[in-house]
Amino acid sequence: MTQADVARDLDAWLQDMGEALTEGLRRELPGFAANADRASLAALETILLERLPDKFSAEDRDAQRLVDIAARYVGETLIWNFQGCFWREGYGTFEGVPVLAIPDGIFQPTCPEQLIDVIVRRRDGEVLTDLYDGVAELVPGRTTPLDSVEDRYQDATMPPAPDNAEALAIWLRSMQVGLEEQLAGYLPAGFELTYDRASLERLEAVIMERLEEEDSDLKRVNAGFIDRCARYLGEVYVRAGEDARWDTGEGMYHWYPMIGYHDGQTMAVSPQSLVRTAADRQRGTLLTMVFDNTAQTARARTTPLAPLAERFPV
Amino acid sequence: MATAEARQEVETWLGAMWFELVNEVWDKGPEDFDDTYERDSLDVLEAFLLQAIPDPALAAKPDYIDHLDWAARYFGETLVERFEGCAWQPGEGRYAGLPVIGVPDGTGLQESPLSRLNIALERRTGHELTRAYDAVAAAVPARTTELPPLEERYADLG
Numbered sequence: 129m130t131q132a133d134v135a136r137d138l139d140a141w142l143q144d145m146g147e148a149l150t151e152g153l154r155r156e157l158p159g160f161a162a163n164a165d166r167a168s169l170a171a172l173e174t175i176l177l178e179r180l181p182d183k184f185s186a187e188d189r190d191a192q193r194l195v196d197i198a199a200r201y202v203g204e205t206l207i208w209n210f211q212g213c214f215w216r217e218g219y220g221t222f223e224g225v226p227v228l229a230i231p232d233g234i235f236q237p238t239c240p241e242q243l244i245d246v247i248v249r250r251r252d253g254e255v256l257t258d259l260y261d262g263v264a265e266l267v268p269g270r271t272t273p274l275d276s277v278e279d280r281y282q283d284a285t286m287p288p289a290p291d292n293a294e295a296l297a298i299w300l301r302s303m304q305v306g307l308e309e310q311l312a313g314y315l316p317a318g319f320e321l322t323y324d325r326a327s328l329e330r331l332e333a334v335i336m337e338r339l340e341e342e343d344s345d346l347k348r349v350n351a352g353f354i355d356r357c358a359r360y361l362g363e364v365y366v367r368a369g370e371d372a373r374w375d376t377g378e379g380m381y382h383w384y385p386m387i388g389y390h391d392g393q394t395m396a397v398s399p400q401s402l403v404r405t406a407a408d409r410q411r412g413t414l415l416t417m418v419f420d421n422t423a424q425t426a427r428a429r430t431t432p433l434a435p436l437a438e439r440f441p442v
Numbered sequence: 443m444a445t446a447e448a449r450q451e452v453e454t455w456l457g458a459m460w461f462e463l464v465n466e467v468w469d470k471g472p473e474d475f476d477d478t479y480e481r482d483s484l485d486v487l488e489a490f491l492l493q494a495i496p497d498p499a500l501a502a503k504p505d506y507i508d509h510l511d512w513a514a515r516y517f518g519e520t521l522v523e524r525f526e527g528c529a530w531q532p533g534e535g536r537y538a539g540l541p542v543i544g545v546p547d548g549t550g551l552q553e554s555p556l557s558r559l560n561i562a563l564e565r566r567t568g569h570e571l572t573r574a575y576d577a578v579a580a581a582v583p584a585r586t587t588e589l590p591p592l593e594e595r596y597a598d599l600g
C-alpha cells in the first residue's frame with residue numbers, strides 16, 4: 129500500500145497556538161469577543177451553529193481551519209479558567225489528536241476537536257457551557273498565573289499520550305478525593321457509603337433518578353456523577369472479592385477502568401458501563417444481579433484492605 | 443494506529459481496484475462516463491448518483507451498494523492521481539473500518555470517499571465532491587511524482 133505521510137506534527141500544532149489565537153481567530157471569527165470565559169463559549173457555539181449548518185459540517189474540509197481555531201479556543205479557555213489543565217497527545221479513540229488533560233478524575237480525555245463535531249450534530253447550543261460547568265464542578269479555578277499564549281507555547285513540545293496503565297494510574301490518584309470528598313455531594317443526604325451489596329440497590333435508584341432523561345449520560349455535568357458512582361461500585365467489588373482489583377480495560381471496554389479478577393473463571397466488570405446500563409434500563413435490580421453473578425465464581429475477600437489513602441496515594 | 447486486520451481489509455479491497463474501475467465502469471458508473479480522474483468528472487459522477495439514488499436512505503440497500511463502492515473508488519483514486527502524498531489507508535476514529543485517503547494537509551482529517559458520497563446524497567447540492575477536491579487542492583500540491591499505472595498500482599495486494 130502506498131502510505132500517505134499524514135501524521136500530525138503536534139509539536140508544531142502547539143507552537144502555532146499564539147498565531148492561531150491571534151491572527152487566526154481574527155481571520156476565522158471576526159467580531160468574536162474572545163474573553164476566555166463561560167459566556168464566550170456560549171457565543172462561540174452560536175456562531176459555529178450558524179457557520180456549520182448541518183450535522184456533517186465538521187467533516188467539510190474547507191471548514192477545518194474554523195474547526196481548529198474553535199477547538200483551540202475551547203481548550204485554552206479551560207486552561208485559562210481552571211487549575212491544572214494542559215494539552216497532551218490523545219489516546220484511545222483520540223490517538224494522534226490533541227486532547228485536553230483535565231484534573232477532574234474523569235477517565236475519558238476531552239477532545240475539543242471532537243466537541244465541535246458534537247456541537248454540529250447535537251445542535252442544542254449547550255455543549256460548551258455544559259463542558260465548562262462540568263469542569264467547574266470538579267476542578268478549582270485557576271490561581272497560578274499564566275504566561276501569554278505566545279510565550280507558553282513558542283518552544284513547547286506536546287506531552288505524549290499515556291499508555292493504558294499510566295492512564296489508569298492517573299485516574300486512580302483521584303480515588304480518595306472522589307469517594308471520600310466528592311461522592312457524597314451527588315447522593316441524597318443520609319446515603320450510607322457502606323460499600324456492600326445492600327447499598328447497590330440504593331445506588332441504582334439514585335442513578336436512575338439523576339439519569340432518567342434520555343442521553344443525560346452524555347452531558348458533561350453528569351460525568352462526575354457517573355464517574356464517582358462507578359468508583360463506588362468498583363470498590364464494592366474490590367471489597368467483596370479476594371482477587372478483585374482495578375485494572376486496565378480490555379476489548380470493548382478498553383477505554384474504561386475495569387475490575388479484573390485474573391482467576392481464570394470470573395469475568396472482568398466495567399463499573400462505568402454498569403452505571404450507564406443501569407440508567408438506560410431503569411430496572412433497579414441490575415447492579416445487584418451482576419454483583420451476584422460475579423460472586424458465584426469470585427473468591428470472597430478474606431484479606432483486609434488498606435484504607436483508600438494507602439492504596440491510592442496521590 | 444490501525445490494526446493489522448484493518449490494514450489487511452483495506453489491502454484486500456485495494457487489490458480489486460483496477461478490475462473494478464476499468465471493467466465495471468459500464469455497469470456501475472455513469473453512462474458514457476469520461477473517466478479522466480479530473481476535477482470536472484466528479485460533478486458528472488455526483489449528478490449520476492443523485493439521479494440513481496433519489497433517497498439517501500436507500501444508499502445502504504443492496505441495489506446501490508455497488509454503485510457507491512465504485513464511485514468511492516473513483517473519487518479516492520482521483521485524489522491519489524491528482525495530489526502529492528494522497529494515498530489510501532485504513533480509516534481511523536469516525537472512519538474506522540473504511541478505506542480512506544490520507545491527505546497531507548496538516549489537519550489530520552482523513553478523506554473518506556464513502557462518507558463524502560453519503561454526505562453528497564444527504565445534501566444534494568451536486569458539488570460536494572468538487573468542494574472536497576478544491577479544499578484538498580488549496581492545501582496540497584499537485585502530484586509531481588509519477589504513479590504506477592492503475593493496473594499495477596495495487597497488483598501486489600488483495
